[in-house]
Amino acid sequence: MRISRLDREAERIGLRKGHGVTEARAICPSLDILPAEPAADRALLEALADWCDRYTPLVALDGDDGLYLDITGCAHLHGGERALLDGLLSSLFALGVEARGAISSSPGLSWAVSHFGEGGVIDADVAEAALAPLPTPALRLPKDTAEMLGRVGLKAIGDLLPLPRAPLARRFGPLLLLRLDQALGLEDEPISPRLPVPVLSAERRLFDPVSSADDILALSAHLAGSLKEGLERRGEGGRLFALLLFRVDGRVFRIHAATSAPQRDPDRITLLFRERLAAVHDGLDAGYGFEIVRLCVLTAEPFETVQEGFADGTGDSCSLSAFAERIVARFGPDSLLAVTLAESHLPERAARLAPILDRLESERAVGRNGAAAVTATACMDRPLRLFTPPEPVETMAGVPEDAPKSFRWRRSLYRIARTEGPERIAAEWWIDGENQPSRDYFRVEDEAGRRFWLFREGIYGEQPHLPRWFIHGILA
Amino acid sequence: MATPALARERLVALREAVARIENADGPGLSGRKSRWQWDAQEAARNDPPATDGLDAIFAAGLPACGLVEIRNAQTRDMGAATGFTLAVAAMRQEIAKTGATLWISQAMALSEAGMPHAPGLKNYGLDPARFFLARPRTVQDALWMAEAALGISAFSAVILEIRGNPACFGLTESRRLQLRAKANGSLLLLLRQAGEEEASSALCRLRVEPAPSGERPLPDGSTLAGSLGNPAFLVTPEKSKIADAVGTVLEWNTDDRRFRRTETCPEPHPESHPAAQQPQRQPEDTLPLVSLSSRRQGGPGPLGTVVALQRTP
Incomplete structure (x- = not known):
């Protein structure tokens, strides 16, 4: 067993990553050792990423211990970059998470400064000065490249900056220069956000947390009202909505609701979430309440405005789609x-x-x-109910090719009084292949008047094994 | 002697009044008289389109709203029960013109008796484009869906299929659904699969069983021998004021979307079409294929002897 992660206090007494547990115990006998749980760590990181959603919708995971936040255009909402960083770190500290952070103009520089430097806000013009004293692993290089750099005496990034680029690329590969450029902001580096950015979103930050469903619905109605304006300006309606509830202890709930047609009416949207809240009732633990409620439009489509007729004939399909939305919101698609x-x-x-x-x-x-919709081909009588898959039956017939005289289905015997058939339906060779046997369907009625739809799969004498009989449906 | 007759008449009048108050659409006393005096020719002459066999069960025709229970004791008879229910739904759809049909059914009921098959529904008289199937997980979910669907005017009929007699669907729930259906003016057909008789608040409860069907009619008026004609049902009102233990045989005509009443089980028609497959009949003079035996012992004698014992008094 080796140490895979350790806190700052353990680092201070001289423990390092990769030490054996026995050695570590020898250094400090009162060491508290917990087995690593990568899945739980991942879940925590995901939850923190959800929590960081309150600052910006663009949150990306970095490995298994870091988060990238793209705060372009968001900083002023939180009182500037410095205030945002301080607020974020102190909130995380209050949640019991020790975190280091940095704000700069490129993800590479932020990563380097937060992992190996003091953190804080780095302005674009002092990027080089901030990067120079940091060790070369701060460039997110593979381990062997960093070791090779160390062996030739290039310990800090500042040692690399004045060197000619061509020999560096020849010696250490193109990645080193790419990382260097990315850290300095010369090369663009996209981060991949873990969730798609909503088309529109509206949120309310609450001084006093709410916990009752009615309050949440009232707030979402209010938010839907403010989204309506944006949707109208775009000429669109939402197809997929998400309600984000940020609980005071950091947990975030996402509730999705889909509509059958583009929708922008606040009442209809609120009705959807009323059903969703009822459906997820047990999974939604309000705890001490929710401090931020946000409503997002994830998918929007052009909204077709339809003029309503004087007769209320058009209202029916509307109420049908509203019913469908309610059912789908409550019980799933x-x-x-x-x-x-x-x-x-x-x-x-x-x-x-x-x-x-x-x-x-x-x-x-x-x-x-x-386009024309597919209409059912006119066919002979078909059963009202179909068994999927067809259920095998044992039959008895006078002549093998003829309709059966009696058959046994679900352990009871049925004597057939009358039959109609056969109706041969050949297999679809373009889907099933050419060896699929054809079916001969018979409509039969037993002595009590029950009607069944039987078929024989295959033809006597063609296949090596005998054809089998199935019941495929029941007729009225 | 006149007093009891007068009293009985008053009693009948009172009963009729109560029946009118309780359920105007359900089977009531008023239906009984007309049922007994039922005459096919007369009914057909009076008003052919409006007359259908449902008059034998519902005095005032097909109920427009309320809860009607259709029950069946065995899963294998579900073809008939489903057929009758869908026929009623098809009639409602025809009346409502733009109505849709919603079928709410548990997964268990669907796997036991089969999934609805759209081409079959189309042949049967229902529009598949306006047919919707809801699959709730539990009976409570099914009840919730039914209650929600009753408020929607787009549905001309809602079918709720329940398997057996679940404890969570009792008198209270059926009363609730019945009141809601009445209030919203919509028809809820409760299709109980393999269920027992149970007290409920339904307008009426019908037991629907299969009945041997007639033969396929041909254009010249005769029937095709040995063919399967329109589906027939034996409908027995269980919860109603008509004490009818025998039941009525109704035949559903999928083209007219009407029920027709058949008094007896149909016999093969004497003048069937010449092209039809003739049923195998015994020849007129039957002769044995081997010659009769002569001057031989007529088989072994009976075993044992009969002993006449004295009967003791």
Whole structure:
């Protein structure tokens, strides 16, 4: 067992990363040693990244112990760069997290200064001066490159700056110069934010934390009202909304709600979140309350303004979509399904039940593009209910190719009084391959009047094994 | 002797008044008289489109709102119960013109009795484009969905499929749904799969079982022998004021979207179409294929002897 992480106090008494636990115990017998939990550390870092969302939407993870925050255009909202950094670090300290931070014009310089320097705010014109005294590992170089630099006596970054670039690149590879340029801000370095930036967002910071669902909904109605203006200016409506609740102890809850059509009406949006809050009720522990409530529009689409008719005929589809949104918000997208027809003779492919929001979406697309929707092919009588997959039955027939005289399904015997068929449906070779057997469907009625849809898979004498019989559905 | 008859008449009048107050649409006493005096020709002459076999069950025609329970004792008979329920939904859809049908069903019920199949619904008279299936996880979720859907005017009928008799769906819940359906003017069809009789606040409870169907009609008026015609159901009102233990056989015509009442189980029609497959009949003079035996012993004699025992008094 070796030390993988240690705090500042342990560093002070002379322990280093990579020391064996026994050696460490020899140095300090009263050492407190905990087993490393990378997954828990990761979860904590993710939670901290969520927490940092209050400063900027652009938060990126850096390895397993750091965060990048792109605060371009955000600093003035928090009283300037210095105030932002101090506030962030002191809040983190209050949460029990020891953190170091730096603000500068490039991610590389901030990383170097926060890891190896004093931290703080570095202005662009003193970047070189701030970087020069730092050791070469501050350039985020691979271990062997840094060791090689140390072996030739280039200990600090200041030693590298006056050297000619071509020999450096030849000797140590292009990465060294790239890192150097990135740290100085000569080369651009994008950070990859962990979450997409919302189209629009509105937030309320509360002096007094709220915890009741009604307060949260009232606040979200207020926020939706302020988002409406922005959406109207863009001529759009939101399809996916997120409600972010920042709890006072640092935990952040994200509640997503999707709509069936672009939406900007605050009442409808609030209604969605009312259902979502009811659905996630147990997962949402208000604790001591929420201090920031933010409503974001994650996806927006062009909003089609429709003139309402005098007759209330148009209101029906609206109320249907509102109902669908409520159900989906409460029970998830797969809880409400609509029929999608396809041009296929195989019963299981002829109709598919798809989530209703997809259907409403495709309907609107069809309305826009004028494309024709697929209509069901006129076919013979089909069962009302279909078993997926078909259930095997044991049959008895007078002649092998004929319809069965009786069959056994779910352990009970049915004597067939009348049959209709066969209706042969060949396999779709372009999907199933050429060896898939065809099916002969029979509609049968037993002596009590129950109707079933049976099929025989395969033809007698063609396959090496005997054809099998299945029940595929029940008719009225 | 006139007093008891008068008293009975008053009692009947009072009962009718109570029935009118309680459920105007449900099966009531007023229906009984017309049911007994039912005559196919007369009914057909009076008003052909409005007349359908549902008059035998609902005195005032198809109820426009409220909770109607349709029950079935066995899962294998679910074809008939589903068919009857969807037929009622199709009639409602035809009346409401733009109405959609919502089917709320538990996952267990769907896996036991099958998923709804859109081409089959289309053949049956329902529009698949206006058919929606909700799959709640629990019975409570299903009840919530049903209650929410009852407030939506876009649904002409809501079908709630429940498997068995869950404890959380009792008298209180059914009363709640019944009141809500009444208040919103929407029809809720409770399809109870493999369930027992249970006290509920439904307008009426019908037991629907399969019945042997008729034969496929041909354009010349005859029927195709050995074919499967329109689906037939044996509908027995269980909770109603009509004490009818026998039930009525109704046939659903998918083209007209009407029920037709068939008095008896249909027999094969005598003048069937010449092209139809003739049912195998015994030839008129049946002769044995082997010659009769002569001057031989007629088989082994009976085993044992019959002993006449004295019966003791």
